[in-house]
Amino acid sequence: MSINPLFLDELRNRLTLSEIIGRRITVKRAGRESKACCPFHGEKTPSFTINDDKQFYHCFGCGAHGDVIGFVMKHDNLSFIDTLEMLAAEAGMEVPKQTPQAAAKAKKDKDLYELMEDATLFFEDNLHDPRNLDALSYLLDRGISKETIKEFRIGFAPDDGQALRKYLLSKDYKEADMIKAGVIRASTRGGDPYAFFRDRVMFPVPDRRNRIVAFGGRILPEHMRPPQRGDFVPPKYINSSETPLFHKGSMLYGEPIARRAAADGQKIVLVEGYLDVIACAQAGIRGALAPMGTAVTDEQIISMWKMIPDFTKIPILCFDGDGAGRKAARRVSENILPLLEAGRSVDFAFMPDGEDPDSLIKSSGVKGLQKILGQSISLFDFIWNFYIAGREFKTPELRAGVIKQLDNEVARVANADVQVHYKSLLRQKVSDKFFKRKPFGGGFNKGNKWQSGNKVGMKPMRPSSSKSRAAHLFPRVLLAAIINHPHIFDGVEDVLSSLVVGDRALDRLRQNIMAILSDDPVIDRLVLLGQLENAGFAQEIGDICNESVYVHASFCSASAKDEDVQSLWLEYWSDGNEARLEEEIQNGWKRAFVDSNEEEEVRLRDLLYEKRSGED
Numbered sequence: 001m002s003i004n005p006l007f008l009d010e011l012r013n014r015l016t017l018s019e020i021i022g023r024r025i026t027v028k029r030a031g032r033e034s035k036a037c038c039p040f041h042g043e044k045t046p047s048f049t050i051n052d053d054k055q056f057y058h059c060f061g062c063g064a065h066g067d068v069i070g071f072v073m074k075h076d077n078l079s080f081i082d083t084l085e086m087l088a089a090e091a092g093m094e095v096p097k098q099t100p101q102a103a104a105k106a107k108k109d110k111d112l113y114e115l116m117e118d119a120t121l122f123f124e125d126n127l128h129d130p131r132n133l134d135a136l137s138y139l140l141d142r143g144i145s146k147e148t149i150k151e152f153r154i155g156f157a158p159d160d161g162q163a164l165r166k167y168l169l170s171k172d173y174k175e176a177d178m179i180k181a182g183v184i185r186a187s188t189r190g191g192d193p194y195a196f197f198r199d200r201v202m203f204p205v206p207d208r209r210n211r212i213v214a215f216g217g218r219i220l221p222e223h224m225r226p227p228q229r230g231d232f233v234p235p236k237y238i239n240s241s242e243t244p245l246f247h248k249g250s251m252l253y254g255e256p257i258a259r260r261a262a263a264d265g266q267k268i269v270l271v272e273g274y275l276d277v278i279a280c281a282q283a284g285i286r287g288a289l290a291p292m293g294t295a296v297t298d299e300q301i302i303s304m305w306k307m308i309p310d311f312t313k314i315p316i317l318c319f320d321g322d323g324a325g326r327k328a329a330r331r332v333s334e335n336i337l338p339l340l341e342a343g344r345s346v347d348f349a350f351m352p353d354g355e356d357p358d359s360l361i362k363s364s365g366v367k368g369l370q371k372i373l374g375q376s377i378s379l380f381d382f383i384w385n386f387y388i389a390g391r392e393f394k395t396p397e398l399r400a401g402v403i404k405q406l407d408n409e410v411a412r413v414a415n416a417d418v419q420v421h422y423k424s425l426l427r428q429k430v431s432d433k434f435f436k437r438k439p440f441g442g443g444f445n446k447g448n449k450w451q452s453g454n455k456v457g458m459k460p461m462r463p464s465s466s467k468s469r470a471a472h473l474f475p476r477v478l479l480a481a482i483i484n485h486p487h488i489f490d491g492v493e494d495v496l497s498s499l500v501v502g503d504r505a506l507d508r509l510r511q512n513i514m515a516i517l518s519d520d521p522v523i524d525r526l527v528l529l530g531q532l533e534n535a536g537f538a539q540e541i542g543d544i545c546n547e548s549v550y551v552h553a554s555f556c557s558a559s560a561k562d563e564d565v566q567s568l569w570l571e572y573w574s575d576g577n578e579a580r581l582e583e584e585i586q587n588g589w590k591r592a593f594v595d596s597n598e599e600e601e602v603r604l605r606d607l608l609y610e611k612r613s614g615e616d
Helices: 007-013 017-022 068-077 081-090 100-127 130-141 147-152 163-170 174-183 253-264 272-283 296-306 323-339 357-374 377-389 396-411 416-434 464-486 488-496 504-519 525-534 538-544 562-595 599-614
Strands: 028-030 033-038 046-050 056-059 156-157 200-206 211-218 236-237 316-320 345-351
Touching: 007 068, 007 081, 007 377, 017 046, 017 068, 056 504, 068 081, 100 130, 100 156, 100 163, 100 174, 100 200, 100 211, 100 396, 130 156, 130 200, 130 211, 147 272, 156 504, 163 174, 211 272, 253 296, 253 377, 272 357, 296 323, 316 357, 316 416, 323 377, 345 357, 345 377, 377 416, 396 416, 416 488, 416 504, 464 504, 464 525, 464 538, 464 562, 488 504, 488 562, 504 525, 504 538
Parallel strands: 316 345
Antiparallel strands: 028 033, 033 046, 046 056, 156 200, 200 211, 211 236
């Protein structure tokens, strides 16, 4: 859609850029300009500058640049037209329409939005009507404060099926539009249309621009509602049907609040229902969302990723801890694998039996829920546990079978870079699970019988200090060099992706380094450090980027000559990898001989081939 440039200029002139940005991030005045930490990449020192006179922003860290329209589009994840309409409303302007047809459609949509807004006001007023005191008491007894009721605009639909219709007619709305909006339904018996929601607590559902597009309705407890006719049992919840404004599969309840929370650095947490979202938000977990009572869709996952301004976009998906909850989580994991991209995944958290976030907050406080969220597991670990946990693999056939299943799962990852890391991590997990080494200290006695050196009264043998030190330093030197000289990534990427790091924290650091540099291989060292620290690796970086590591391999320090680092890095890796292979081959033949393990022999032949190939 083409918009008159004069309209855009007038819109920019009516808005103050620093004020618009300041509603979304923390902005501080610095002379004639304003500064902030850039919302588009992780940083601790402000490099994001806002100039109201020139009407633009610029980040000296990541290069983000634009005007008020571009900022809101990028930050709020809105389309161009959605952004213009939002900003125009703030500026007291109206977006010009191109054609009579476009104007007519916009008018229809506007009428429906206004109708939904008036319906929301009707329900809000009814909640505070003295005749509906039971409904208000029900919410207050559940621990929902009056402030929260107001923030989420919770209301009540009276039992009278004609009350809402008459109210909207008094506002000059047409019955056809009420039906189109889903708030009333046509009678199948030839009578007047009637309200879809009756005698229910009402939860308005806002879209990303905070316009009400749908409702969810919950029945009151049985002792608070009129007796039912016959044996009919009404469903606990009903939701609006699909309408021109509401598409259930792409909507998430609580989105406007969660978007602001994500911009402030809070975690996005997907829970099950309206009251879970409300309880979380009231307790301070304001990134909570719910999928409108449906299975989680691809569109909802992508929407959550877009809400998170950081490079690492990993919302937490909460499920019940029972079998049904784990099956639901399994279905979601299957859908997500093809969607994965660098920096985009999900974690899974499982509630204690019989609990949901709302009930857990009531029984254990917000710390109880935070503890569960803190124990969330990665998508990879969830898939691994799904196939491995609680099962025994006593035969080679069973082991080969489960490895094949896991390989098939990894093959469903469409993004090539992410799939490389999944394959690498899977190889490591399979090795740890099925090819465990004997405890160190065993050996052959004079009778050629294997004996453990860890008998009662004997101390286990330890590897020599020089070998232990070398093994400890090997991955640290390589990672320190990458962090201090990220420009070498293109030349060492293949080696780094296959590097086996025994320390789990350091291996996660390796994976994050690869994810960041795969996306931006020319990133500045300080920007890379900032992103890694914001991802929670400050401790690991401090442990490896220091003189105690540099003294053993000066090429990995920040002061080393850039042109020498890559060749020295590859030489260091080659020497260390050859020593590791030699040691593993020597120890492995002993194990294979003692255990009569043909699988181990095959693996060792592969290692010998790898070693000889390297020598060639």
